Amino acid sequence: MKVLQERIRQEGLILSDTVLKVDSFLNHQVDTELALQIGQEFKRVFGHLPINKIITIEASGIQFAMAAAIALGVPFIYAKKKKAVTLSEAVYSAPVHSFTRQEEYLISISQKYLGSGDKVLIVDDFLATGAALIGLVDIVNEAGAELLGVGCVIEKSFQEGRSLLEKRGIPVYSLARIASMAPGEVHFIDNNPA
Numbered sequence: 001m002k003v004l005q006e007r008i009r010q011e012g013l014i015l016s017d018t019v020l021k022v023d024s025f026l027n028h029q030v031d032t033e034l035a036l037q038i039g040q041e042f043k044r045v046f047g048h049l050p051i052n053k054i055i056t057i058e059a060s061g062i063q064f065a066m067a068a069a070i071a072l073g074v075p076f077i078y079a080k081k082k083k084a085v086t087l088s089e090a091v092y093s094a095p096v097h098s099f100t101r102q103e104e105y106l107i108s109i110s111q112k113y114l115g116s117g118d119k120v121l122i123v124d125d126f127l128a129t130g131a132a133l134i135g136l137v138d139i140v141n142e143a144g145a146e147l148l149g150v151g152c153v154i155e156k157s158f159q160e161g162r163s164l165l166e167k168r169g170i171p172v173y174s175l176a177r178i179a180s181m182a183p184g185e186v187h188f189i190d191n192n193p194a
């Protein structure tokens, strides 16, 4: 997605070889026009599939899952990062190791909202080590739902996330795939098999 690549080049802050900060338009302040375009792009890629639900993880996946859900006309669910008091009912849950925070946490989704009849698209902001998305994949499997694909806004292709998902036979589509990055220099991979 060219417009996204340009924004990453112009506004992305490369904090280290592996961490990219995009707080000015994606992760803290959100450019809502761009978020809606991202939703349309996910519709272009996944819209031919019989998806009836989108899932993501709080907090930074929410605006993109919502944009994609609006574009596809389906609801979205965000997995909660710890069991809240309001989640007193039965949940599906999976442990996740956070790449950015270097800590373990539990994600959960109420069993009320995900089940064996569901056909799911997972959407998230970043694909890095894949740990967060694999947690979601485990929840989809536990629920007996069908996973039709994974859509990510930014993929750091030099980390192992994509290959871990593909090993499980999951189609992955990322809107901007970063091959390598250094201050002032971001290289993208242009080919993007769905």
Ligand code: 5GP
Pocket (backbone or CB within 6 Å): 018, 019, 020, 021, 022, 027, 060, 097, 098, 099, 100, 124, 125, 126, 127, 128, 129, 130, 131, 132, 133, 161
């Ligand atoms: P993963 O589990 O694939 O390693 O990373 C999952 C989450 O970590 C992403 O959803 C994102 O919130 C965060 N993350 C991973 N790498 C980056 C990065 O380079 N920059 C930012 N801003 N967040 C990241």
